[in-house]
Structures are given as structure tokens and as C-alpha cells.
Amino acid sequence: MSAGRxxxxxxxxxxxxxxxxxxxxxxxxxxxxxxxVFATVAEEQAQAxxxxxxxxxxxxxxxxxxxxxxxxxxAEDPQEAVATIxxxxxxxxxxxxxxxxxxxxxxxxAAGAAGDAS
Numbered sequence: 210m211s212a213g214r215x216x217x218x219x220x221x222x223x224x225x226x227x228x229x230x231x232x233x234x235x236x237x238x239x240x241x242x243x244x245x246v247f248a249t250v251a252e253e254q255a256q257a258x259x260x261x262x263x264x265x266x267x268x269x270x271x272x273x274x275x276x277x278x279x280x281x282x283x284a285e286d287p288q289e290a291v292a293t294i295x296x297x298x299x300x301x302x303x304x305x306x307x308x309x310x311x312x313x314x315x316x317x318x319a320a321g322a323a324g325d326a327s
Contacts, residue, residue, distance in 0.1 A: 228283045230267075231290040232310045235303040237276040249298040256297050265293050278303070 237246070260266035267281035278299075284290040287307045294300055 227285060228264075229285065230310050231282045231284060231287060232308045233280045233282050233290055233294050234306040234308070235278040235280060235294065235300070236306070237302050238304055241276075241302045246299060246302055252298045260293060260296070282307075 237243075257266060257269060265283055267283065268279075269281070270279040271277075272279070280294060282290040282293055284293055287309065290307050291305055294303075294305060
């Protein structure tokens with residue numbers, strides 16, 4: 210990776226090898242014993258920190274009332290994004306859904322994206 214490159218979250222070198230951004234939606238399966246899940250919190254936090262440091266994961270958001278975790282993931286393709294998430298201990302209890310995401314267009318680009326000929 211080339212030195213000095215950063216993604217929008219400020220992670221160094223992300224994007225140097227055609228990395229794309231994905232939002233991985235992780236939903237706890239029905240019937241999951243949350244006491245087992247909570248027993249892995251320290252291990253989960255350590256692995257998540259390692260993935261952030263490696264530039265493979267960005268923001269992580271929890272919606273515990275809905276049993277859902279949202280993980281910004283940087284990968285070359287959806288399969289790599291899933292493989293990254295599956296390194297997390299809690300992935301054993303999750304169903305995954307992967308979305309390729311991108312930033313909204315710049316103000317000047319929005320008109321062109323909408324088909325404005327001017």
C-alpha cells in the first residue's frame with residue numbers, strides 16, 4: 210500500500226488496492242442465547258480493534274433493541290467483506306447482509322447524475 214493515503218474515516222492506506230466500502234448488516238439469529246454472546250465481548254472488541262487498525266473495518270454501530278450490528282467494511286468485493294466479518298467471534302450468531310455503499314455525489318455532480326443536460 211502506498212504511504213499517506215486515507216479513507217474518509219481517516220484510516221491510513223485504505224483504498225490503495227481498489228478497496229470498496231461495504232455496510233455489513235449483522236443480525237442475531239432468532240433464539241440466540243445472549244449470555245453466550247456477552248461472554249465473547251472482550252474477544253470481539255480485541256478482534257474489531259485489530260481489523261480497524263488493519264484498515265479493514267471502519268465504524269461499528271449497534272442497534273441492540275433490534276439485535277442488529279452495522280459494520281463499515283473495506284474490501285475488494287462482497288466476498289472479502291463477508292470473510293472479514295466472519296473473523297469476529299460474534300459472527301457465529303449472525304446472519305449477514307452486505308451492501309456496497311458510496312458517499313453521496315458532490316453538489317456539482319448531482320445534476321449530471323440525475324440526467325441534467327445543462
